[in-house]
Amino acid sequence: xxxxxxxxxxxxxxLMSGVLYSLVALGFVLIFKASGVFNFAQGAMVLLAGLALxxxxxxxVASGFPLWAAIVLGIGFAAVIMAITAxxxxxFVIGPLVNQDGLTLFMSTIGVTFVLEGAAQMxxxxxxxxxxxxxxxxxFLFENVFPGGILVNKLDVWGGVIAGILxxxxxxxxxxxxxxxxxxxxADDHMAAQSVGIPISWIWFxxxxxxxxxxxVAATVWGTKLGxxxxxxxxxxxxxxxxxxxxxxxxxxxxxxxxxxxxxxKLAEVFLGSHIGGGIEYWFAYVLALAVLLVRPQxxxxxxxxxxx
Amino acid sequence: MVRxxxxxxxxxxxxxxxxxxxxxxxxxxxxxxxxxxxAYAVNGVPYANGVADYYNLVNERDGGIxxxxxxxxxxxxxxxxxxxxxxxxxxxxxxxxGAAFVNPLSTGITFALxxxxxxxxxxxxxxxxxxxxxxxxxxxxxxxxxLGTYWSAAxxxxxxxAKEVGGFDKLKGKKISLLYHDSPYxxxxxxxxxxxxxxxxxxxxxIPVTHPGVEQKSQWLSIRQNRPDYVLVWGWGVMNGTAVxxxxxxxxxxxxxxxxxxxxxxxxxxxxxxQAVGYKALMLQHGAGKFxxxxxxxxHVYAKGKGASEPGKVGEVLYNRGMVxxxxxxxxxxKAQEKFGKKPLTGEQVRWGLENLSLPDARLKExxxxxxxxxxxxxxxxxxxxxxxxxxxxxxxxxxxISDWYTANQSxxxxxxxxxxxxxxxxxxxxxxxxxxxx
Numbered sequence: 196x197x198x199x200x201x202x203x204x205x206x207x208x209x210l211m212s213g214v215l216y217s218l219v220a221l222g223f224v225l226i227f228k229a230s231g232v233f234n235f236a237q238g239a240m241v242l243l244a245g246l247a248l249x250x251x252x253x254x255x256v257a258s259g260f261p262l263w264a265a266i267v268l269g270i271g272f273a274a275v276i277m278a279i280t281a282x283x284x285x286x287f288v289i290g291p292l293v294n295q296d297g298l299t300l301f302m303s304t305i306g307v308t309f310v311l312e313g314a315a316q317m318x319x320x321x322x323x324x325x326x327x328x329x330x331x332x333x334x335f336l337f338e339n340v341f342p343g344g345i346l347v348n349k350l351d352v353w354g355g356v357i358a359g360i361l362x363x364x365x366x367x368x369x370x371x372x373x374x375x376x377x378x379x380x381x382a383d384d385h386m387a388a389q390s391v392g393i394p395i396s397w398i399w400f401x402x403x404x405x406x407x408x409x410x411x412v413a414a415t416v417w418g419t420k421l422g423x424x425x426x427x428x429x430x431x432x433x434x435x436x437x438x439x440x441x442x443x444x445x446x447x448x449x450x451x452x453x454x455x456x457x458x459x460x461k462l463a464e465v466f467l468g469s470h471i472g473g474g475i476e477y478w479f480a481y482v483l484a485l486a487v488l489l490v491r492p493q494x495x496x497x498x499x500x501x502x503x504x
Numbered sequence: 505m506v507r508x509x510x511x512x513x514x515x516x517x518x519x520x521x522x523x524x525x526x527x528x529x530x531x532x533x534x535x536x537x538x539x540x541x542x543a544y545a546v547n548g549v550p551y552a553n554g555v556a557d558y559y560n561l562v563n564e565r566d567g568g569i570x571x572x573x574x575x576x577x578x579x580x581x582x583x584x585x586x587x588x589x590x591x592x593x594x595x596x597x598x599x600x601x602g603a604a605f606v607n608p609l610s611t612g613i614t615f616a617l618x619x620x621x622x623x624x625x626x627x628x629x630x631x632x633x634x635x636x637x638x639x640x641x642x643x644x645x646x647x648x649x650x651l652g653t654y655w656s657a658a659x660x661x662x663x664x665x666a667k668e669v670g671g672f673d674k675l676k677g678k679k680i681s682l683l684y685h686d687s688p689y690x691x692x693x694x695x696x697x698x699x700x701x702x703x704x705x706x707x708x709x710x711i712p713v714t715h716p717g718v719e720q721k722s723q724w725l726s727i728r729q730n731r732p733d734y735v736l737v738w739g740w741g742v743m744n745g746t747a748v749x750x751x752x753x754x755x756x757x758x759x760x761x762x763x764x765x766x767x768x769x770x771x772x773x774x775x776x777x778x779q780a781v782g783y784k785a786l787m788l789q790h791g792a793g794k795f796x797x798x799x800x801x802x803x804h805v806y807a808k809g810k811g812a813s814e815p816g817k818v819g820e821v822l823y824n825r826g827m828v829x830x831x832x833x834x835x836x837x838x839k840a841q842e843k844f845g846k847k848p849l850t851g852e853q854v855r856w857g858l859e860n861l862s863l864p865d866a867r868l869k870e871x872x873x874x875x876x877x878x879x880x881x882x883x884x885x886x887x888x889x890x891x892x893x894x895x896x897x898x899x900x901x902x903x904x905x906i907s908d909w910y911t912a913n914q915s916x917x918x919x920x921x922x923x924x925x926x927x928x929x930x931x932x933x934x935x936x937x938x939x940x941x942x943x
Contacts, residue, residue: 205725
C-alpha cells in the first residue's frame with residue numbers, strides 16, 4: 196500500500212507541476228498561434244512581470260496601503276509594464292521585421308530576451324524577492340488509506356484552477372471575439388489578413404500584450420513558489436518539451452503537454468532515477484518530447500500542415 | 505544605487521566585463537571573477553560587492569599595500585565554466601606583473617583552471633570551495649582552498665549531527681541524505697560523507713538536483729517517503745530557497761536541515777519567509793554582522809560614495825565572505841612584499857606569500873576582523889590553513905549562532921586528501937614537493 200500511495204502522490208504532484216509549466220507554455224502558444232513567431236522571450240517576460248509586481252507590491256505595502264489594495268494596484272502596474280513592453284516589441288522589433296522569415300523573427304526574440312532580462316534587473320533589482328499571493332502548505336488526503344496520506348500542495352491546486360480559467364478565457368477570446376478571429380486570420384497568413392484590412396500592428400500588439408498578461412499570471416504562481424528572481428527565466432526551458440508534445444498552436448495542447456511532461460518527469464525521477472544516479476527529470480522531459488516528435492511532428496494537438504507541391 | 509545599476513547595465517550590455525581603468529606600471533593587478541547576472545546573481549552580487557569594497561578600502565584608507573595601489577577589473581562569468589575560463593585568459597596578463605591571483609567563485613571553474621593556473625604560475629584562491637584534495641600543497645602548489653574544504657564542511661556537519669543526536673555512537677542506523685547541486689560543487693562532499701557513513705554506520709543517500717534547482721518536487725517527495733533524520737543541503741542560488749520551501753510543503757522539519765556555508769546566507773532563506781524558521785547552516789567561521797573593519801569601509805568607502813553595495817546589505821553573510829576573501833589575498837601580497845620588495849609582484853611571488861601567510865589573533869584585530877575569524881596559518885602541506893566552523897540557525901529575522909566552534913577532524917579528512925591528491929599527482933605526472941625543504 197505504501198508503494199501505491201507513493202505512486203499516486205508522485206503522479207498527482209507531477210500532474211500539478213505540469214500545469215504550472217503549462218502556464219508558461221501558454222504564452223508561447225499565444226504568440227505562435229497569432230503571429231507564427233516562436234517567442235523565446237517568454238521566460239524573460241515572466242521575470243519582468245514578476246519583478247514589476249513584487250517591487251510595486253513591496254513599495255505600496257511599505258507606504259501603508261492595505262494588502263488587498265496593494266495587490267490590485269501592483270497587478271495593475273505590472274499589467275501596464277507588460278503593455279508598454281508589448282508596444283515596444285511590436286514597434287521596434289517585430290513590426291520592422293514584418294515579412295521576414297520565421298528564423299529571423301525567432302532570432303529577434305532571443306535579442307529581446309537578453310534586453311528584457313537585463314532591463315528588468317536594472318530597473319527593479321536583482322535580489323530574490325518573496326511573493327506570497329497563494330497558500331503554499333499542503334493537504335494530506337486519504338490518511339486512513341495510505342500511511343502519511345497523499346500530499347497535495349495547495350499552490351499547485353491554485354495553479355491548476357488559474358490555468359483552467361486562462362484556457363477557458365483564451366478559448367472564448369479566440370473563438371467568440373472579433374479580435375480573436377482577426378488574430379487567427381493573421382496567424383494563417385498575415386499578408387492576406389493585411390490585404391483585407393486587418394490592422395496587423397494592432398493585432399500584434401494585442402497578442403504580445405496577451406502573452407505579457409499570461410506571463411504575469413505565471414509570475415504570480417511561480418513567484419509564490421520560488422520567490423521572484425532571475426532563475427524564473429529558466430521556466431522557458433521547462434515549457435519547451437510541453438510545447439513539442441502539445442503542439443505550438445494549441446491552447447488545450449499546452450495543458451495536456453504540461454500534464455504529460457509533469458507526470459512523466461516526476462515518475463521517472465522518483466522510480467527510475469533512484470536506480471541510475473538521479474537527476475534525470477530535466478532531460479527525461481525531452482525524451483518524452485522526442486518520442487512524440489517521431490510519431491506526430493506537429494505535436495499531439497498541433498495543426499498538421501499539408502502543402503501542395 | 506543608481507551607479508551600481510548603471511554598472512550592472514554596462515556589464516550586461518557589454519556582455520561581461522566592467523569598465524576598467526588603464527593599467528598603471530606601479531599598481532598590483534587583481535582580477536575579480538564575479539557573477540552579477542544570471543541564475544546565481546542573487547548570491548554572487550553581495551559576494552562581489554564585499555570583494556570590491558575591501559579592495560577599495562585598501563586603496564582609499566591605506567593608499568594600497570605599502571604604497572602599491574590595487575588595480576582591479578571585474579569580469580562576469582555568470583557562474584558558467586566556459587565564461588570563467590575566458591575571463592581568466594583575458595585578465596591573467598593584465599597589469600605590470602599579470603594577475604596576482606584569481607578567485608573563480610565556482611568549483612566548476614576551479615576544476616577547469618587548476619592546470620592552467622599552475623602552468624601560468626598564478627595562485628587560485630578558493631576560499632571555502634573548490635577541490636578538497638587541493639588542501640595538499642605538495643601536489644597542488646597553486647591551489648589555496650583557504651579556511652575550509654567541502655570535506656572539512658562534511659566532517660563538521662556530521663559532528664554537529666552527532667552532537668544533536670547524543671554522540672557519534674548514536675549515528676548508527678540514522679538516515680542522512682545529501683540534497684546536492686548536480687555539479688562539481690555539489691558532488692565534492694560525497695566521498696567524505698561515504699567515508700563517514702561507513703565509519704559511523706549511518707545510512708547515506710545522495711539526492712541530486714539539476715541546475716539551477718527551481719524544480720525539486722520529485723526530490724522532496726522521495727525525502728517525504730524515506731524520512732531521513734537529517735538532510736544536508738549543498739545548494740547555491742535559487743536551489744537553497746526552493747529546498748526550504750519544498751521542505752515546508754512536505755512538512756519536513758527545517759531544523760533537521762543543515763546547509764553548507766554556501767547555503768546559509770540571507771537570500772537563501774528570505775524568499776521562504778516564515779517557512780525558513782529553524783533552518784540551519786554551517787558558517788565558514790564568520791556569519792553576518794558588523795565588525796571594526798565595517799566601520800572603516802563605511803568611513804573610507806561609503807562616505808565617499810564609492811561603495812558597491814546598497815548600504816543596508818553591508819554586513820550580510822556573503823558580503824562579509826567576499827570581504828574576508830579579499831583580505832586574505834591582500835595579506836598574502838603584503839607577506840610576499842616582505843620577501844620580494846614593495847612593488848607589484850608576479851603570481852609566483854604572491855604564491856609564496858600565500859603559502860607563508862599567518863594571521864594570528866593580534867593581526868586579525870589590527871585588520872578589524874577580530875571576532876569574525878580564528879587565526880589562520882598556511883603552509884606547504886596545508887593550503888587550507890584553518891578548518892573551523894560553527895552552526896547558525898535562521899529565526900525569521902536573522903541568523904543566530906547556535907553552536908560552539910567545531911574543527912574538522914583531520915584524522916578523518918587527511919587519508920582521503922592523501923589518497924585523492926596522490927592519484928591526481930600520478931595521473932598528471934606531478935612530482936609532489938618535499939614540504940620540509942620549502943620556506
